[in-house]
Amino acid sequence: MRDVYVLATSCTAFGKRPGDSFKDLTREAYLDVITDAGWDNGDAIEQAWFGNCGMGTFGQRNIRGQVCFTPLVREGLFPERVPMINVEGGCATASMAFHGAWKDVASGDMDVSLAIGVEKTFVQGDAARTLEIFEGGIDQMDPQEWHDYYAKRGEEAGKPFDPNAAGGTVFMDTYAMQAAWHMKTYGTTQEQIAIAASKNHWHGSMNPKAQYRFEVPVEEALADREVSWPITRSMAAPIGDGAAAAILVSEEVLARQPKDIRDRAVKVRASVLTGGKYRDPSEPGLSRVAAQKAYAKSGLTPADVDLIELHDATSFCEIFQLEMLGFAEDGKGGKLVEHGATKLGGRLPVNLSGGLVSKGHPVGATGLSMIHELALQLRGEAGDRQTGRARIALAENGGGVIGFDEAACSVILLEAPSA
Template identity: 80%
Template structure:
């Protein structure tokens, strides 16, 4: 086993970009990550991992990464004959790409590996195409299984589930049921969910790459358009496009780089993937298992984590994940948000990027956008949203749904450069 380092990261602006294609987003993220890594071309890259969920709606399946990188190979910006592995895992896609690149270096199979996630989910006038992408995140072979599960869980939560009425909001309905159950069990309030949402909109207002760059007060969050009670629009991640990337390398390769590159390299302490199941409502989620494995692998505890990016597809998710990751006791996530601890300037800032609800959520790029934000923070390069000196950062990214679980979950632990 070898130490693995992040040599460079990148993230495009997230938002509704109907005139920018997959190849253009790929180019933007790739050239930016080369520059951040101090590389003129990708000559040293020995393997690529390409994450995407929606390109099949354009008819391009199977060789998505190879197609998007063809112009870059032709121009000598990406090396010829390098393998490109296509990855798809719902909203956890980019983290799976990162995990693959990490394993390349960890195992000694490569000295330098690229992970990139590229996504378009906004199609003007064609909501069916957007829906097709998200439909892939839930079982389409035996839908009666999750319909029966949600019907039962809805009764327990006091929020009945109607598969026909859910329509395109089935994912928001699943989160809403979890929120309703949590509120019933622990006394979590809509006010606390709104505080988490308002906090992240404030963080997003400081992020030049965020899809939403405006503040939203707690009252305005609560009064926004209902999506699925108790959730309002401001508590839910938007539809959008974007790309993000990371170049990972070995310690030997890093030693050969110029000093200004070496001093910015972020160390990967752990990368863990777990899989979901149909769990009981009071059973911990798969992110707790992933976090516990990551902490054990890194020799760390939740108390060692200085900041985190978590998968707030809805603002309730941030409350829940704070509990699953060990930042507070079960049932105390709402109080944690209310305390101000997770805001910029707090003792445990979460989602300084703005999170998914403000930064945006182009599903195949989201996980790597988290790595980009945390790398900026650990290098002290985050500008107006910079937290204090931070040594350890955590990224939690879930994808798809199996009952109340995500289908897949990634937890990654990062360590700041020695001189940061």
Template identity: 85%
Template sequence: MRDVYVIATSCTAFGKRPEDGFKDLAREAYLECLADAGWEDGAPIEQAWFGNCGMGTFGQRNIRGQVCFTPLVREGLFPERVPMINVEGGCATASMALHGAWKDVASGDMEVALAIGVEKTFVPDDPARTLEIFEGGIDQLDPGDWHAYYRARGEEAGKPFEPNGGGGTVFMNTYAMQAAWHMRRHGTTREQIAVAASKSHRHGALNPKAQYRFEVSVEAALADREVSWPITRAMAAPVGDGAAAAILVSGDALARMPEAVRRRAVKVRASVLSGGKYRAADEPGLSRVAARKAYDRAGLGPADVDLLEVHDATSFCEIFQLEMLGFAEDGGGGPLVESGATALGGRLPVNLSGGLVSKGHPVGATGLSMIHELALQLRGEAGARQTERARIALAENGGGVIGFDEAACSVILLEAPETR
């Protein structure tokens, strides 16, 4: 396998953007990515991977990427006849797009590949359409399977399963059941979840692309409107729109590029996917499997990682993923967060972007927005939220739901440019 580098990234502002369509968001992210590479157009791109979950609910069920990029081809901004592969994997969609582009380059099949994720989940005049987008992330063919699973897990957690989804979607209820189980088994507290939420909002307040750019105290996070106990609104990711992208190249292609590009190139040390299953409540999640594979392929371990972006659809997820990814023992995620170690200035900063709970979560774009944030950090370009410890970074992104697992999980390890 060849070395692969990320030479450019982009991320639109996340938020409720009803005036912008899918094509608008795709254009914004793509052109910003070209600008980050210093390119006037995408002529060097040989392959593209387009990630999206919800466009089918707006009537475009197939050839989504091709439709969004047709105006860009017509204007000469995206090269003609370049193949584009459409990807969908729930909230892990954009990471799957990046994984596809990475494989193209690592295998030697391509020298330059684009990954882009685009999503709209805010539909002000049709909230049922928003719900339809999210319902696609769980088995709709045999719902009795997960109803039975959640009833059993709810009894173990001391939190009965609410078929109506508690806070509006079944996903918030399932996250809440996992949190309740973790609290019962390991002694994790609502205050620790609130500390994670407060920390992420503090980071998001420093991110000009974040959907929520305000701080939330621990006390306010605890007192906020309950979504599904123990999760409050401040501890949960909001609905919103956005797009993100990245350009990946081989080491040979990078060597032919200008010095200004080479000195900002971020190396992909590993890109790994794993699949979910109906697991026992005390069985490790699929991100532990993906992380161990990623560490093995990169020749690294948790001690080598300087900062993280993790999939905190709720702030409990940050606590859980710190355990699954090897940064804390099972049950140790809450105390780690409470210690302040995961805040800006701590020894292991987590979600300096603000995470999903503050930056926002346009599902098909989220994974690439993580790569954008980590690239900024590894290049030393993150401004007020820049960490001092930025050599090796990890992104964890989960998508869809199978029981207490996600349906799919991506773990990506990145290394700072040699000039850093």
């Protein structure tokens, strides 16, 4: 396998953008990533991976990427006859697109590959259509299977599963049940979850691309409207729109770029995907398997990692994933957060972008927005939220739901430009 480099990244502002179409968001992210690469157009791109979850709800069920890129091809901004592969994997969609582009280059099949994720989950005045997008992330063929699973797990966690409860969703309930089980088993507290939420809202307040750019004190996070106990609104990712992209290249292509572009290239040390299953709550999740494979492939360990972007669809996820990824013992993730290790200035900054709870979570774009943030940090270009000199960064992104697992998980390890 060849070495692969992230030559350029981009991310639109996340938020409720009813006036922007899928094509508008595609154009914005694509032109920005081309600019970041120092190119006038995308003529060097040999293949593209287009990630999206919700366009079918808007009537475009097939050839989504080809449709969104047609104007760009017509205008000579994207090359003709380039193959485009449409990707869908729930909230892990954009990371799957990245993985495909990485394999293109690592295998030697391509020298330049584009990954882009585009999403609209906010439908003004039509919450049912928004819900339809998310419902695709759980088994609709045999719903009784997960009904039975959650009923049993809810009893074990001391939080009964009620799919008919007002105000929440099955997805928030699954996270809440996992949090309740963790609290019952290890003594994790709601306040620790609130600390993670407050910390990420602080990070997001410094991110000009974040959907929420305000701080939330711990006390306010605890007192906010309950979504599904112990999760409050401040501890949950919002509904929104956005897009993000990355250009991946071989070492040979990188060597031909101007020095200022070469000096910003981020090396991909590993890209790993895993699949979920119905598991016992005491059994490790699929992100642990993905992380262990990524460490083995890269020759790195958790001790080598300097910063993390992880999938905090709820703030409990930060606590849980720190354990799964090898940064805390099982049951000790809450203490790590509580002691301040994961905030800007701490020894292991997590979600300096603001994470999903503050930056936002347009599902088909989320994974690549993580890559964008980590690239900014590794290049020293993150402004007010810039961490100290970091060499190795990790992105963890999960998508869909199978019991207490995600349906898919991505772990990506990146290395800073050598200077």
